Amino acid sequence: LKGEELLNEYFKTQKSESFIRDFKWLNQSKESGMPYDFEITTLENTLIFSDAKSTSYKFDLPVILSSSELKFINQHKSQYHIHRLYSIQNEPKLRVCKNFHAISDLFLPPYTIFSDSMNQAGLKIRGVKLAVPTNLEGLNFDTEIDLNPNI
Numbered sequence: 001l002k003g004e005e006l007l008n009e010y011f012k013t014q015k016s017e018s019f020i021r022d023f024k025w026l027n028q029s030k031e032s033g034m035p036y037d038f039e040i041t042t043l044e045n046t047l048i049f050s051d052a053k054s055t056s057y058k059f060d061l062p063v064i065l066s067s068s069e070l071k072f073i074n075q076h077k078s079q080y081h082i083h084r085l086y087s088i089q090n091e092p093k094l095r096v097c098k099n100f101h102a103i104s105d106l107f108l109p110p111y112t113i114f115s116d117s118m119n120q121a122g123l124k125i126r127g128v129k130l131a132v133p134t135n136l137e138g139l140n141f142d143t144e145i146d147l148n149p150n151i
Helices: 002-016 067-075 101-120
Strands: 022-025 038-041 047-054 063-066 080-086 093-097 129-132
Touching: 002 022, 002 038, 002 047, 002 080, 002 093, 063 067, 067 101, 067 129, 101 129
Parallel strands: 047 080
Antiparallel strands: 022 038, 038 047, 063 129, 080 093
16 A cells, blocks of 8 residues: 555656646555556556556565456556555655566466366466566666655
8 A cells, every 4th residue: 555655646746747647546445456556647648557566675576466467467568557666664766667568478378278278177277476576587667766755
């Protein structure tokens, strides 16, 4: 929740400074169950789905994604951003990754084959969690942004 609160404040600033047109925090009053936390409308009226991935620790800790998040990323490749918030208790920082579809492209084909073979055997997979190293080759995180810790 703390990471989403920080990101909400960041988006308020982005909107007030006309870097984005608008945004909506889906989990503001309760967990939405959606595979993302924010909808951002760019100045060009493009809809971006943003998932806040937060940690109290350093940036280098893996980002955890569910198989349903990865499926959604794969369906909205250019519209899905991971907002990685870290050191959120002391000196919060943010880095954005706009190409997490590189992970869904890598994960989904073998996962689908495995899931289908389990279904044929009468077994159901009810979701998988994937730990993605932030330094994985092919992922591109933007430059670090310092966030205001006084929320």
